[in-house]
Amino acid sequence: SEKILEVKNLKKYFPIKAGVLQRTKGHIKAVDGIDFFIRKGETFGLVGESGCGKSTAGRTITRLYEPTEGEIFFEGENITSKKERHLFNLRRNMQMVFQDPYSSLNPRKTVGTTLIEPLKVHRMYKTHKECREYAQSILERVGLNPSFINRYPHEFSGGQRQRIGIARSLVLNPKLIVGDEPVSALDVSIQSQVLNLLNDLQDEFDLTYLFIAHDLSVVKHFSDRIGVMYLGNMSEVANKKDLYDEPLHPYTQALLSAVPRSHPREVKKERILLKGDIPSPANPPTGCVFHTRCPFVMDHCKEVTPEMKEVRPNHFVACHLH
Numbered sequence: 001s002e003k004i005l006e007v008k009n010l011k012k013y014f015p016i017k018a019g020v021l022q023r024t025k026g027h028i029k030a031v032d033g034i035d036f037f038i039r040k041g042e043t044f045g046l047v048g049e050s051g052c053g054k055s056t057a058g059r060t061i062t063r064l065y066e067p068t069e070g071e072i073f074f075e076g077e078n079i080t081s082k083k084e085r086h087l088f089n090l091r092r093n094m095q096m097v098f099q100d101p102y103s104s105l106n107p108r109k110t111v112g113t114t115l116i117e118p119l120k121v122h123r124m125y126k127t128h129k130e131c132r133e134y135a136q137s138i139l140e141r142v143g144l145n146p147s148f149i150n151r152y153p154h155e156f157s158g159g160q161r162q163r164i165g166i167a168r169s170l171v172l173n174p175k176l177i178v179g180d181e182p183v184s185a186l187d188v189s190i191q192s193q194v195l196n197l198l199n200d201l202q203d204e205f206d207l208t209y210l211f212i213a214h215d216l217s218v219v220k221h222f223s224d225r226i227g228v229m230y231l232g233n234m235s236e237v238a239n240k241k242d243l244y245d246e247p248l249h250p251y252t253q254a255l256l257s258a259v260p261r262s263h264p265r266e267v268k269k270e271r272i273l274l275k276g277d278i279p280s281p282a283n284p285p286t287g288c289v290f291h292t293r294c295p296f297v298m299d300h301c302k303e304v305t306p307e308m309k310e311v312r313p314n315h316f317v318a319c320h321l322h
C-alpha cells in the first residue's frame with residue numbers, strides 16, 4: 001500500500017544553554033538522522049529506551065517541534081518547512097495522543113469544550129448544536145457516556161482521561177495518529193482495554209498509527225512494522241514477524257532477549273546483557289553510536305557510521321555486520 005508518511009535524514013537538535021548570557025554550548029542530538037516510512041492503514045511501532053529520541057521524533061514529525069534538518073513527507077507532500085499558517089490542514093490530518101492523561105487535558109475546560117473547540121476552529125459543523133452532538137457521538141464511540149461532556153478532567157480516572165484524549169485526537173477525523181506511549185501511564189489491567197479500543201478505531205476511522213513505546217512487548221501485538229531507535233538513530237526497521245523471529249541488529253537482539261516469552265513453546269532466548277550505560281546525546285560516540293555497548297564491535301565500527309540498508313526485502317538495518 002502507498003506511503004502516508006516518509007522521513008528522510010530527520011534531525012532534531014536542542015541547544016544547551018549555559019552561563020549568564022545563555023550562550024549555546026553544544027546541542028542535545030535527540031534525533032540524529034533517521035529514515036523510515038509508514039504505509040497507509042498500518043501501525044508502525046517506534047521502540048527504544050527512554051532518551052533514545054522516539055518522542056522527539058513523533059513531535060517533530062507532527063511539526064510540534066521545528067525540524068533541524070532532513071525532510072518529512074505527508075501523503076507525498078514535503079511538509080518540512082511549512083510555516084505555521086500553512087499547517088492548518090496538516091494539524092487536522094495528524095493528531096497526537098500523549099502519554100500522561102493527567103497533564104495533557106486542560107483542567108479548566110469541560111470535556112465538551114476540549115472536543116468542540118477544534119471542531120469550531122476547523123469549521124466542521126455550522127451550529128454549536130451539531131458540534132455538540134458530534135462530540136457526544138465520539139465520546140460514546142470511545143466507550144464513555146455522552147453526558148460526560150459537561151464534566152471536568154479531574155472527575156475521571158486515568159483510563160477514562162486517556163479515552164477523552166483519544167476522543168480529542170479523533171474529532172477532526174485525522175488520517176494519522178501519533179500515540180506517544182499512550183498506555184504506559186495506565187494500570188496494566190486498563191492497558192489492554194485501551195489498546196483494543198485503538199485497534200477497533202483504526203478500522204472504523206481508517207487510521208494509520210505511529211505508536212511510540214519503550215516496551216517491545218506492547219508493540220508486539222499491536223504493530224505491523226517496527227522501528228528500533230537507539231541514541232537518536234534508527235537501528236533496524238522490519239515487519240513485526242521478521243523483527244521478532246530474526247532480529248539483525250545487535251541492539252534489537254539485546255532488547256528482544258529481555259522480553260519474556262509469550263508462549264511456553266517459544267524458544268528461550270539467551271539474555272544479552274549490554275555493558276555500560278547509554279552515552280549522552282550531547283556527545284554521542286563516533287562511528288556506530290552503539291559501538292560502546294555492542295558485543296560484536298569491530299575496529300571500523302568506531303570510525304564509520306553504518307548506513308541504513310535494505311538487507312532483505314522490507315528489512316532495513318544499520319550495522320556493519322550486514
Ligand code: SF4
Nearest residue numbers: 288291294301319320
Ligand atoms: Fe555493533 Fe558494529 Fe553493528 Fe554497530 S556497526 S551494531 S558496533 S557490529
Ligand code: MG
Nearest residue numbers: 043199202222
Ligand atoms: Mg490494527
